[in-house]
Amino acid sequence: MRGVTYSMGVSLDGYIVGPDGRFDWTEPDEELFRFVTDEIREVGVHLLGRRLYETMLYWETADQDPSLGGSLREWAAIWKPLPKVVFSTTLSTVRGSARLASGGLPEEIERLRAEPGEGDIAIGGATLAAEAAALGLIDEYRARVHPVLVGGGVPFFPRRERRVDLELVGTRAFGSGVVCLRHRVVRRASL
Numbered sequence: 001m002r003g004v005t006y007s008m009g010v011s012l013d014g015y016i017v018g019p020d021g022r023f024d025w026t027e028p029d030e031e032l033f034r035f036v037t038d039e040i041r042e043v044g045v046h047l048l049g050r051r052l053y054e055t056m057l058y059w060e061t062a063d064q065d066p067s068l069g070g071s072l073r074e075w076a077a078i079w080k081p082l083p084k085v086v087f088s089t090t091l092s093t094v095r096g097s098a099r100l101a102s103g104g105l106p107e108e109i110e111r112l113r114a115e116p117g118e119g120d121i122a123i124g125g126a127t128l129a130a131e132a133a134a135l136g137l138i139d140e141y142r143a144r145v146h147p148v149l150v151g152g153g154v155p156f157f158p159r160r161e162r163r164v165d166l167e168l169v170g171t172r173a174f175g176s177g178v179v180c181l182r183h184r185v186v187r188r189a190s191l
Contacts, residue, residue, distance in 0.1 A: 002044060002113050004121045006129045007142035009178075010156040011149060016126055018150035025148045029176045030071065032144070037075050039142070043082060044119025045112055047105075050088035052125035053098065060096045085112075087128055109137050130158035140184050141166065147177035 008016050009026035017023045028036060048056065062068055062076040084098035085108055094100055101108050105128065112121050123129045123138065132138050143156060170182035 002117065002119070002121050003139040004109060004113075004123060004132065004137055005043075005140045005142055006123045006132070006138050007039060007144070008124070008126075008129075008156060009144045009146055011146055011153075013149045013151065014156050015150050015153040016156050017154040019152040021153075025146055025150070026144075028178075029174075032174050032176060032178055033071055033075070035172070035174070035180065036144075037071065037078065040075070040078055040082070040122075042120055043122045044117045045083045045085060046122045046124060047085045047087065047101075047108065047128060048098075049125035049128040050086065050091055052128075053084070053086045053088070053091075053094065056124075057095065105131050106135055106137065126154045126156065130160075133158050133164070134160055134162070136185075138185060140169070140182060143181045143183075145179045145181060 009023070009028075010016055011018070011025065016026075018025075056079070059076050059079045063073060063080065068076070081097050084094075084096075085101050086094045086098050087101045087105065087108075091100065103111070109121060109132070120140075123132050129138070165186040165188070166183035167186050168181070169184045170180070172180045174180070
């Protein structure tokens with residue numbers, strides 16, 4: 001069965017966007033960008049909220065820019081055809097290999113898990129990930145922790161009073177000071 005992953009850059013104090021709305025501190029150097037590119041290769045379908053979808057629209061035409069470097073061109077070649085499901089109450093159409101979600105998040109994930117296919121089901125965007133976390137749908141958290149304190153903003157983890165036990169399954173430190181932490185959700189059998 002396909003796993004559901006949530007992977008984002010996060011400040012040391014736990015935010016994916018600062019209080020000013022900026023996330024420029026997450027811009028990767030070449031080493032980290034290569035890692036993120038390799039990570040996206042493992043994804044079979046990407047679930048996005050409207051805001052992240054609109055941010056990522058750049059990659060639908062980025063390959064037409066002759067000044068685009070090799071690693072960015074490689075990212076675009078992976079991202080553009082990747083199947084995407086967009087959750088939005090305001091959009092009526094989406095572009096490229098994206099489709100609008102036809103059901104709620106639990107129904108979409110259940111359907112995608114049941115479909116034959118390779119690769120993870122990745123969730124992007126804090127609001128969508130918070131909903132998935134609250135419903136117990138995330139199997140693995142992948143936090144790329146940046147060496148910065150931003151003091152507030154949009155949190156990586158939802159602020160819910162619910163315990164989730166995690167198992168560390170991987171770490172990697174980068175020359176830039178970023179540390180990637182991978183934690184799998186520990187599911188306890190019901191008595």
